[in-house]
Amino acid sequence: MSSPIPRFVRRWKIPVIAAALLVGTAAPAASAAPAGVEGAQTAATVTAYDDTYYQGAIGKSGTALKSALHTIISDQSKISYSAVWEALKVTDQDPNNTGNVILLYSGVSRSKSLSGGNTGNWNREHVWAQSHGDFGTSAGPGTDLHHLRPEDVTVNSIRGNKDFDWGGSAVSGTYTSYTDSNSFEPRNAVKGDVARMILYMAVRYEGGDGWPNLEPNDSVNNGSTPYHGRLSVLKQWNEQDPPDAFEQRRNEVIYGTYQHNRNPFIDHPEWVEAIW
Ligand SMILES: [Ca+2]
Ligand SMILES: [Ca+2]
Numbered sequence: 001m002s003s004p005i006p007r008f009v010r011r012w013k014i015p016v017i018a019a020a021l022l023v024g025t026a027a028p029a030a031s032a033a034p035a036g037v038e039g040a041q042t043a044a045t046v047t048a049y050d051d052t053y054y055q056g057a058i059g060k061s062g063t064a065l066k067s068a069l070h071t072i073i074s075d076q077s078k079i080s081y082s083a084v085w086e087a088l089k090v091t092d093q094d095p096n097n098t099g100n101v102i103l104l105y106s107g108v109s110r111s112k113s114l115s116g117g118n119t120g121n122w123n124r125e126h127v128w129a130q131s132h133g134d135f136g137t138s139a140g141p142g143t144d145l146h147h148l149r150p151e152d153v154t155v156n157s158i159r160g161n162k163d164f165d166w167g168g169s170a171v172s173g174t175y176t177s178y179t180d181s182n183s184f185e186p187r188n189a190v191k192g193d194v195a196r197m198i199l200y201m202a203v204r205y206e207g208g209d210g211w212p213n214l215e216p217n218d219s220v221n222n223g224s225t226p227y228h229g230r231l232s233v234l235k236q237w238n239e240q241d242p243p244d245a246f247e248q249r250r251n252e253v254i255y256g257t258y259q260h261n262r263n264p265f266i267d268h269p270e271w272v273e274a275i276w
């Protein structure tokens, strides 16, 4: 059993310059990150994209921020569901072994060649459960790399379409995720990643283009409704597990190579609280 971790004092560090350096291509030179901002409570992060990509969002909050971000991130390329296999081999490559991908909930490093549907394979996990809105796998939310991750076939099946929440018993083969009858708790190292993926989906999909309006709520058992829970827990996870180099590189690769849009909550995790 795991127990909820108290909310941390919000103290966003500045992962930005490191993120820009990670991928030499897409990032313009980092704009001045003021010295001393690190450690400042509730300080907004500063990113290399604030004067360009996020220009229309800077300084906003609440629904105005959500709306501005929706406009910004909806300008994107889309890939087919079959192309997702190859893309995940790039976005989720093991930094210590270029032949492997890192599986989301288990943290296991597994050969890229073991993609497929059999026991021992990895497949394409929809972190925003596909059935929550029934959006299928044609190019759109069902193929959006910002919430697709490689996962062990068996673990993926155990997660199923459960909402995210604390609690349950340890899931075999993971380090260490938990589950009970109505929810799934990912391992600590990806709790924030999961939160930021779910909330990206909520901002990206607002009911246009024939897709459902995806939104977070504080429930479990959301079933086929276009909602995903639990928002209060996802907010805790966003603070508990801030973006790391792996998650930031992933965002850069999706932006630079595949979709040409970004997950704003990886760049600005404080925007979660600014909207919700
Ligand atoms: Ca539960
Ligand atoms: Ca993480």
Ligand SMILES: [Ca+2]
Pocket: 201, 202, 203, 204, 205, 206, 207, 213, 214, 215
């Ligand atoms: Ca939405």
